[in-house]
Amino acid sequence: MRKSFFRSFIIILCVLFSCAACQSPTNTKETSPTTKVDLEIVYKRNQLCYSIMTQGTNTTLYTFNAAAQPIFDQQGKPITATDLVPGMLVSLEYDGYILETYPEQFSGVSSIRVTGVDSNSVEFLGSLISGMFPSATPEEVERWEITFSGDEFLSEKEKRALEYKFREEWSDTNVLVDPEESRTKKTGHIKIDAVKSGDATFQLTISVDSEVQTPTDRKMTVTLKAGKWTMER
Template structure:
């Protein structure tokens, strides 16, 4: 009888130790370390978002795919990916790894949270510039430069994003914002002049010089107001 109680005591002790160990050991999913980054979406194409960091010290351009990813609004409610628009500030949860491509890509995004709205400056200017081009298209010119005059409508990081988005829209063209010098004869120039700007309105003039000899430049004046983070003409 004593031997039976001895074995029972050993079995109970081992069982208690095992149960305690199970409580202390997190699952593989729980032990994964998640990283977070705050980004401003500057352009959205289908399920792909292009973004810049909210930190002025980070000059990188980023992209992430939102297909199948959980998205939450500012109140924490689940929303569809359609709710994400250019100009939104989002918090991205990912596995901590960023691919060193251009733009930089997140290897595994697990959650997107909307935390605010700025304005869709880059997307707005991209669309206005694109509407200026005649039938031959931007890609017929080897290289384009974009110059700015007047108040600053885009910061340095947003100008880099503008370059990337225009190059993606018009494959084969090289776009440079405010280049130090020209290196080729076939250069088209886009001049963006800010005539007047407030927190909720802007008056722009865009001049496109194709650089094709006898081709005349195109000019357009634009007045827009900011409504819920979207520039509206």
């Protein structure tokens, strides 16, 4: 009787150990947590994307490096960093940290997904302003003030992005967009007047006045089509 009991006990233990061995091992490796943010790309320098938040009133300019990152279009198909263009809306996944650089930079980007298209207003207006200097060099002026009037062509977030864009390009001068206090000495003035004449059409007048060139005005009609501004001929 006692031998039978021990034999049954040993059989039960063997069955229990066998069941434990059949179970899949627990994966103790945890995936890294990610944070998601919605952005609009306002301009690019190579594979570095300069962007603003699409939600809220935060006017901070951010950057993220799109090189060697998994990127997907609106249909979920893989694309490359060169396919990302100013005006695109993207959903960015990163490790939750923002590097304290200027502009601030998202750290540990793990995924970029295109979610839509807005407009390439900053890049477009920047190219128009740069075209106003055929001979003079903007860096010859100590300070440039860019002011807006009329209907809204750029949001406050986009204005801050435009300001930084020209501070990078005109590294030897100070650029201010809609400064609180204006001055005239050693200062160049760029004025943009926008008059909305349709759902996606503006009459733009860009005026440049400085010590290094004759005052110049340029008037044009621009229309937004599929996220891109174009000049009407």
